[in-house]
Amino acid sequence: MTLDRDALFIGGTWARPATDAVLEVVSPHTEEVVARVPEGSTADIDAAVAAARTAFDEGPWPRMSPAERIEVVQNLSGLYAAKLDEMARIISTEMGSPISFSSLAQAPAPWMQIEAFLAIAREFPWEATRPGALGSDVVVRHEPVGVVAAIPPWNVPQFTILSKVVPALLAGCTVVVKPAPETPLDAYLLAELLVEAGVPEGVVSIVAGGREVGEHLVRHPGVDKVAFTGSTAAGRKIGAICGEQLKRVSLELGGKSAAIILDDADEATAIEGLKFLGVMNSGQACVAQTRVLVSRERHDAFAAALATAIGAMVVGDPLDPATEIGPMVARRQQERVASYIRIGQEEGAQLLTGGEGRPDGLDHGWYVRPTVFAGVDNKMRIAQEEIFGPVLSVIPYDDVADAVRIANDSEYGLAGTVWTADQEAGLEVARGVRTGTYGINTYTMDFAAPFGGFKASGLGREFGPEGLAQYTEAKSVYLSAPPM
Ligand code: NAD
DSSP: OOOOOOOEEETTEEEOOSSOOEEEEEOTTTOSEEEEEEOOOHHHHHHHHHHHHHHHHTSSGGGSOHHHHHHHHHHHHHHHHTTHHHHHHHHHHHHOOOHHHIIIIITHHHHHHHHHHHHHHHHOOSEEEEEOTTSSEEEEEEEEOOEEEEEOOSSSHHHHHHHHHHHHHHHTOEEEEOOOTTOOHHHHHHHHHHHHHTOOTTSEEEOOOOHHHHHHHHHOTTOOEEEEESOHHHHHHHHHHHHHHTOEEEEEOOOOEEEEEOTTSOHHHHHHHHHHHTTGGGGOOTTOEEEEEEEHHHHHHHHHHHHHHHHTSOBOOTTSTTOSBOOOSSHHHHHHHHHHHHHHHHHTOEEEEEESSOOTTOOSSSOOEEEEEESOOTTSHHHHSOOOSSEEEEEEESSHHHHHHHHHSSSEESOEEEEOSOHHHHHHHHHHSOOSOOEESOOOOOTTSOBOOEETTEESOBSHHHHHHTTEEEEEEEOSOOOO
């Protein structure tokens, strides 16, 4: 089956692109072109924003009741659930995520988001009357924020599209999505499902393209809110533009999360956990636990055991169910990760497993060797900068207060974990670490709860009622003059 496409999804219909520019989607495993799709241009973005604007200002969607919109999103949920295998395969093909991870997370987590947002929307206070402080009642309405620009990255493409499109739809917004140029294919499947679900014309457009096209969308005067997931560097730029224009903006950015191993932690449990949480999605995950903090006494033994576990992981073809670590998304990402492995050695960190160069037996594909450094100083670049590959740094700490200090010695504040037999001790550590999410002996995203970053990891929250609220404007209607 060909994955090629010749149209763009603009205003809810399949439209001819404004230019002949083509995006070649290249398999990170074979390094061969697997699909050709139109590359969106600024003219295509203009057409998409115009459609979204008209649908918002004049169309039925923002004027429907929340219950009516919930019904359409409920249709989407059913249709999406029937496509999980196809979605997982497309994502692994376009960006190299191991199919085990795509089947576990890339494809089903977006469906779980839809279900969680549906439950939240049913209970959300769209319009509520409260007693005012001046003696009369006030009606507080949550109205749709308007036309939303949704900009996802390539690493969890469908996850980060639906984390924006679903709350936007439920709130009554219209949306223009700009997928990353590496991952346009999963968005085509979503577009088909949106049509089938009965989302009205103009409400969603999807135009894949590069940075310039993305920035054109961010600056567009027809856009009311920007919802972005991606690098901190791009987030700063987008935040600055939105600040200038006073556009609403939410930013989900990078991370450098610390896993704190307390002395009472069970080593086997912590290592099994880190085998997944440290290098999930081949290390291309914003919430990856890439700094592993271990007490000085346990450091050497723990680091050695971790290196044995990570070094034994199966690296290879993303479509092979046995694969645990796939290729990097692009050659530039492979080179970037390899350069950090070099930097770590130059900085004096102790290389326990992995290193520069290709994994054995793989003569093509953008692979790197899963790598563990020990004896890392938190000031080193490999401990401070987001590598976005399967590279872990084991860092010794003196006592628990020192571990918390090291965890917080980061410009990021996205996620973190603590591993301990004592939940109270874990909660105490969680209170001290300045991140938006935290896990005790686990890490997960629960879509009923808010997710987002402290510090340079972002602005605003996705998921939970807090995430839905980001697609609304609060309006207060005073019902009568206060008694004087
Ligand atoms: P990136 O910032 O390069 O690109 C992300 C998206 O933004 C792409 O669609 C890109 O085309 C677009 N873009 C880039 N510059 C832009 C600009 N100036 N204006 C408008 N659009 C622009 O990031 P990436 O390399 O695709 O993704 C990896 C990054 O994403 C990592 O830093 C990772 O931590 C982060 N991420 C964060 C989360 C989260 O929820 N916090 C989730 C996944 C990924």
